[in-house]
Amino acid sequence: MTPGGKSLKLARRLKGATKYAILDAVSPIVAVLFAMAVASIALVIIGKNPFQVYATMVSFSFGRADSVASIFFKATPLIFSGLAVAVGFRVGLFNIGVEGQYLMGAFLASWAGFAIKGLPGYVHLPLVILAGALGGALWAFVPIWLKVKRGVHEVITTIMLNHTAFLLLHYLIFDVFMDKSQVVVGGAGSPRVRMPPIELSARVPNLHDALAVFGINLPAHAAVNWLLIGGIALAVGVWYLLWRTPFGLELRTVGHNPRAAETAGIRPQVVYFKAFLLSGAVAGLVGLSDLLGYFGYLDIDFPRGYGFAGIAVALVGRNSPFGIILAALLFGFLSRGGLGIQVLERVPMETYVILQGLIILSIVVASEVVRRYVRAQQKKEEAAAHAEP
Amino acid sequence: MQSPEMLASAIRLAVPIIITAVGAIYAERSGVVNIGLEGMMIVGSFSGAAVAFFLGPYAGMLAAILAGALFALIHAVASVHFRVDQIVSGVAINILAYGVVRFSAISIFKAATTSPHVNSLPRLSLPGLSEAAWLRPLVHNVSPLVLLAFALIPLTAWVMNRTVFGLRLRSVGEHPLAAETLGVNVYLMKYCGVVISGALAGLSGAYLSIEHNGMYVEGMTQGLGFIALAAMIFGNWMPLGAMWAGLLFGFAQAMSLRVVTQAVPYQFVRMIPYVLTILILAIWTRRARPPAAVGLPYERGEAT
Numbered sequence: 001m002t003p004g005g006k007s008l009k010l011a012r013r014l015k016g017a018t019k020y021a022i023l024d025a026v027s028p029i030v031a032v033l034f035a036m037a038v039a040s041i042a043l044v045i046i047g048k049n050p051f052q053v054y055a056t057m058v059s060f061s062f063g064r065a066d067s068v069a070s071i072f073f074k075a076t077p078l079i080f081s082g083l084a085v086a087v088g089f090r091v092g093l094f095n096i097g098v099e100g101q102y103l104m105g106a107f108l109a110s111w112a113g114f115a116i117k118g119l120p121g122y123v124h125l126p127l128v129i130l131a132g133a134l135g136g137a138l139w140a141f142v143p144i145w146l147k148v149k150r151g152v153h154e155v156i157t158t159i160m161l162n163h164t165a166f167l168l169l170h171y172l173i174f175d176v177f178m179d180k181s182q183v184v185v186g187g188a189g190s191p192r193v194r195m196p197p198i199e200l201s202a203r204v205p206n207l208h209d210a211l212a213v214f215g216i217n218l219p220a221h222a223a224v225n226w227l228l229i230g231g232i233a234l235a236v237g238v239w240y241l242l243w244r245t246p247f248g249l250e251l252r253t254v255g256h257n258p259r260a261a262e263t264a265g266i267r268p269q270v271v272y273f274k275a276f277l278l279s280g281a282v283a284g285l286v287g288l289s290d291l292l293g294y295f296g297y298l299d300i301d302f303p304r305g306y307g308f309a310g311i312a313v314a315l316v317g318r319n320s321p322f323g324i325i326l327a328a329l330l331f332g333f334l335s336r337g338g339l340g341i342q343v344l345e346r347v348p349m350e351t352y353v354i355l356q357g358l359i360i361l362s363i364v365v366a367s368e369v370v371r372r373y374v375r376a377q378q379k380k381e382e383a384a385a386h387a388e389p
Numbered sequence: 390m391q392s393p394e395m396l397a398s399a400i401r402l403a404v405p406i407i408i409t410a411v412g413a414i415y416a417e418r419s420g421v422v423n424i425g426l427e428g429m430m431i432v433g434s435f436s437g438a439a440v441a442f443f444l445g446p447y448a449g450m451l452a453a454i455l456a457g458a459l460f461a462l463i464h465a466v467a468s469v470h471f472r473v474d475q476i477v478s479g480v481a482i483n484i485l486a487y488g489v490v491r492f493s494a495i496s497i498f499k500a501a502t503t504s505p506h507v508n509s510l511p512r513l514s515l516p517g518l519s520e521a522a523w524l525r526p527l528v529h530n531v532s533p534l535v536l537l538a539f540a541l542i543p544l545t546a547w548v549m550n551r552t553v554f555g556l557r558l559r560s561v562g563e564h565p566l567a568a569e570t571l572g573v574n575v576y577l578m579k580y581c582g583v584v585i586s587g588a589l590a591g592l593s594g595a596y597l598s599i600e601h602n603g604m605y606v607e608g609m610t611q612g613l614g615f616i617a618l619a620a621m622i623f624g625n626w627m628p629l630g631a632m633w634a635g636l637l638f639g640f641a642q643a644m645s646l647r648v649v650t651q652a653v654p655y656q657f658v659r660m661i662p663y664v665l666t667i668l669i670l671a672i673w674t675r676r677a678r679p680p681a682a683v684g685l686p687y688e689r690g691e692a693t
Binding site: 042045046094096142146150151152153155156157159160161163164167168170171174175308311312315348350351352353354355356357358360361364365368369 | 476481488667
């Protein structure tokens with residue numbers, strides 16, 4: 001074989017590789033478009049024009065600076081929950097418990113936020129964030145302990161713990177920590193059921209001042225805060241951990257093939273344990289953007305559903321930290337747009353939830369289709385290469 | 390006397406768990422994990438109530454069965470044909486079901502979380518025994534679906550153990566390659582198993598809304614689909630075992646609704662079914678004997 005022939009072959013293979021890489025990158029986009037097409041059926045059934053609805057979604061979301069800021073605010077918890085789910089997926093575990101873990105994280109953070117007084121912000125805030133991570137990790141402890149010690153699949157236990165977490169939170173807010181200073185205003189129903197306000201030293205400031213430096217002036221009510229930057233930093237941290245540290249290598253090896261990892265001297269049970277607690281700790285931070293950057297207190301109507309949205313975010317982001325940031329922004333947009341179509345088009349904002357479910361389905365189907373196509377092509381190429389003398 | 394009341398309540402609450410757990414047996418025996426049962430129950434509970442509101446309870450039941458089966462079909466297409474992770478697909482089904490039901494509730498009834506009141510199926514009473522006061526709660530004004538749930542147990546045992554269909558279904562869940570070699574249509578069997586599980590989950594949802602509650606209320610399934618899966622595991626993938634496990638969970642549910650004491654806050658009482666589920670799985674999982682090929686995707690013609 002001449003050297004020229006070899007390099008030609010190599011070039012062809014490289015071209016093939018880039019082709020597959022492009023396919024891999026494009027398939028999530030195709031899947032999202034497919035999901036939007038399927039969701040159109042629901043829109044048509046209720047007598048709406050899907051094109052107009054989606055156009056309103058875009059124009060409402062990107063029409064004003066505060067609306068764009070809202071996309072980033074809505075994306076912030078999704079970055080955390082996407083990362084939490086992705087860490088689980090990378091090691092081969094399915095953490096559907098993010099939902100319960102972040103409620104527990106928000107509770108511990110809220111407790112540390114109002115009960116500890118008189119600390120400077122640079123001590124108090126990190127402490128509160130740690131409390132959030134601790135709450136999430138604690139709630140992740142039971143399912144992973146049962147998985148490793150008793151072989152119980154994590155999916156049912158985490159779901160049961162989601163229900164339990166909500167009931168426990170209900171008890172803690174109602175019966176233990178309720179803010180008694182909340183009074184009925186002018187006979188307007190019952191007093192607000194919530195925990196005492198978090199000390200100002202533990203609040204997360206918004207991004208207005210930082211953005212003003214770049215000439216972007218947000219209106220005062222925009223809620224996007226520094227935890228957005230925190231989420232992006234955490235994504236970098238998770239990337240570093242997964243791809244640049246020995247533990248990350250172990251984690252991914254176990255995720256690929258636990259038996260092979262064991263042969264290589266890794267103890268999968270230990271890696272499962274650590275990785276799931278890490279996933280829980282990240283999950284514990286999911287609620288902090290709302291808690292410390294927006295409400296400033298924990299109440300019974302604290303936002304729910306970020307944990308399930310995180311599954312969609314992780315899958316669309318291909319379990320890669322940077323993909324997750326983009327996917328979180330996509331879902332931030334869909335969520336903001338969902339509000340827009342409710343207000344302007346009288347379309348229920350649950351379209352957003354329908355899209356979540358459809359996107360998960362179409363993305364896993366799309367990646368399977370691409371995988372099969374690539375395998376078939378590679379077989380063909382190999383056969384062709386063998387045929388060439 | 391409280392106990393017959395309590396028992397009757399436990400049975401009423403066990404019914405949706407038993408019906409769904411029996412459905413789960415069909416899916417898992419064919420080798421497919423169906424985490425989406427909760428979603429199929431949600432879809433069944435809403436579509437059942439919505440159709441019952443306009444066309445009466447029988448049509449409601451039928452609609453719920455069809456809606457559950459339709460969502461199961463999606464799960465089957467994704468996990469059997471496209472061989473995607475069965476758990477991921479099931480979770481997507483659950484999210485999708487929640488969204489579709491809220492969307493429909495707002496579109497039809499202008500309220501996201503409830504439907505109007507609906508009439509239930511005619512109640513059954515055993516005339517002679519209803520006179521005895523202590524038996525009355527058990528045999529008076531019973532929903533026909535209670536009888537159906539218990540009839541499903543011997544029926545499913547017969548289907549699984551005595552029919553060609555049942556044998557093929559189980560062979561596919563134990564060793565699909567061997568089954569295919571013997572000429573069994575593996576995909577068709579898996580589709581059947583999953584769709585039957587969805588139809589039964591839909592029916593169980595309709596029981597909750599039409600029979601038990603008289604209306605659809607958001608969140609009325611409260612994790613029962615997952616508890617049913619745990620009941621199926623605890624029952625070792627056998628109908629009779631699932632029935633006993635279902636009754637146990639039904640009893641826990643009845644307790645969590647009825648026990649009112651000052652000593653224990655009600656939130657902790659409400660946790661009983663969830664904590665019991667976790668405890669039973671913790672004790673039982675190692676001893677459980679699932680179908681050998683459950684959860685594994687099967688690719689046609691892998692033999693070559």
